[in-house]
Amino acid sequence: MLETSSFVEKEYFKKLIGTEGMQIMENVPGGEITDEEIAKLSGAKLTAVRKVLYILYENRIAEYRTERDENSGWITYLWRFNRDNIKKIMEEEADGILKGVKSQLGEERKGMFYQCQCQRVLFEEAAAENFWCDECGSNFEYVDNEHQIKELEEKKEEIEKWMREIKKG
Numbered sequence: 001m002l003e004t005s006s007f008v009e010k011e012y013f014k015k016l017i018g019t020e021g022m023q024i025m026e027n028v029p030g031g032e033i034t035d036e037e038i039a040k041l042s043g044a045k046l047t048a049v050r051k052v053l054y055i056l057y058e059n060r061i062a063e064y065r066t067e068r069d070e071n072s073g074w075i076t077y078l079w080r081f082n083r084d085n086i087k088k089i090m091e092e093e094a095d096g097i098l099k100g101v102k103s104q105l106g107e108e109r110k111g112m113f114y115q116c117q118c119q120r121v122l123f124e125e126a127a128a129e130n131f132w133c134d135e136c137g138s139n140f141e142y143v144d145n146e147h148q149i150k151e152l153e154e155k156k157e158e159i160e161k162w163m164r165e166i167k168k169g
């Protein structure tokens with residue numbers, strides 16, 4: 001299931017399910033499979049397999065349907081993996097992160113920031129409190145946010161690069 005030549009895709013999986021999860025999913029063939037069969041194939045514990053399946057399910061990469069045995073009433077979960085969804089999901093995730101970073105960057109660029117011992121606030125908030133923080137009992141002092149802006153710009157570039165790589169496949 002993880003037979004992918006794409007480095008970006010592999011990194012995404014590693015981030016999602018960890019190295020142990022990668023080992024569990026490595027030998028899973030296509031088609032439907034039960035959690036017990038996956039455990040047998042990978043030699044992993046059933047609880048570890050279920051944890052990985054749950055993460056993949058939450059991320060819309062794994063799906064299941066249930067089948068009830070009419071005699072015993074026993075319910076079997078049959079899992080299936082949606083490889084085609086991965087690229088789309090990665091793009092959506094990157095897009096969401098990028099939007100957040102862009103809006104943060106916009107705020108940092110237009111705002112003037114002040115800081116006390118416990119928090120960082122906008123000029124307007126600091127002025128409203130007469131530049132005194134009641135929570136920690138210290139002055140709000142002006143802070144240069146060039147560093148924050150630079151960090152966000154770097155993050156934005158990194159995500160944009162990631163998005164280009166996802167598109168390339």
Ligand SMILES: [Zn+2]
Pocket residue numbers: 116117118119133134135136137138
């Ligand atoms: Zn404070």
